[in-house]
Amino acid sequence: MHAHGDNIYVVARTVTNIASLIYYYYMHTVHSTDGGVTWTDQQEISSFMALTSGEYGISMAGVGDRIYMGYEVGSNLYFRHHDGTIWSDFELLQPGDAENVNKWPTITQAPDGQAWLLFEVNNELYMLHYNGSTWAQKELIGAGNYANFKLGTSADRLEWVSTQCNGAPFFIQYDWLSPEPTQPQPQSHHIPLAPGWNLVSFNLIPADTSIDVVLSSIAGSYDLVFAWDGATQTWQMYDPTGPAYSNTLQNLDHMRGFWIYATFPVILTVTGTPPTTTDIPVYSASSGWNLVGYPSELVRDLPGALQNHGVGADFSLVYAYQSNDPADPWKLFDRSTPPFSNDLTAMTPGLGYWIKVSADNTWQVSFLGP
Helix, strand or coil, X not given: CEEECCEEEEEEEEEEEECCCEEEEEEEEEEECCXXXXXXXXXXXXXXXXXXXXXXXXXXXXXXXXXXXXXXXXCEEEXXXXXXXXXXXXXXXXCCECCECCEEEEEXXXXXXXXXXXXXXXXXXXXXXXXXXXXXXXXXXXXXXXXXXXXXXXXXXXXXXXXXXXXXXXXXXXXXXXXXXXXXXXXXXXXXXXXXXXXXXXXXXXXXXXXXXXXXXXXXXXXXXEEEECCCCEEXXXXXXXXXXHCCCCECCCCECEEEEECCXXXXXXXXXCCCEEEEEECCCCCCEEEECCCCCCCEECCHHHHHXXXXXXXXXXXXXXXXXXXXXXXXXXXXXXXXXXXXXXXXXXXXXXXXXXXXXXXXXXXXXX
16 A cells, blocks of 8 residues: 555455366555545456466555556566556566566665565565666575565665564564665657747756757757746847857756747757756746746646645746647636636646746756655
């Protein structure tokens, strides 16, 4: 089970025996959004038929509404994750067979999206590490029987407790290790641009923020770029064909929203490393307008995307410009109007946003966390 506020997630396995010969194993999940008062219908995660009994564990770990799950089906070890909306497809981590059964998986995850999974094969304990996008090769940790084994994270180390009871006495063993720090792997953010003006942002940290490097994937397919400096309440401009002295916009990073005029339908690809949490200052100077990026991988509903992440109630309007809707590109969230009147209901990766604030604040945007 994992709980985050009023959101509760439960995963369980059931088995049905047919004529003492055939066993059907099912794994289901249910979800409550009101603290356990009401629950969704069961959602089947997996099913498996076997001629002999035997099921060797399921483990779930969550940070916010992001859930990781490791489980055994038919001697194989699988992984799935939940992003707060849907479960991913399964990923086979370790194949198994009757002689090599992957048993007793236990998984934990860190706020930055990393995960560690321990499991047993033939009385040997192995660890797998997940960097947020890919799994590394398994690493042998030790030997023994680990049917009752729980893994967790604390500060910068992994901790675990195992229990054994072979008649008497009953043993409880605690241990820990500090894993080697891993560098985030480069990723790519693909942002479609329509001909004409587009208001966009990207959610990765480029190795080089020079504007010509950031926009190199669409070189020759855009004419102008504009950004707004909220601290000075001034425009900055970049013209790829203009003289260098006239270009006041020299760099683009993951904190900025920007206008770009595309001459063709193209896809802007920005490569970089994902941030953990980005602190974006918003300024109330003069008009209080700020043009910002949204450096996250998650869609977050308004007003919570701002209100619950450092801005509080100190904002009144949020605008987005969706160029893929030429009949009505401007979308608005207005705190002072009924929710049904707002056609901007959430913040989405890839878009830039105009935010009007009444006080200086720091908006804290998590890439993967709550």
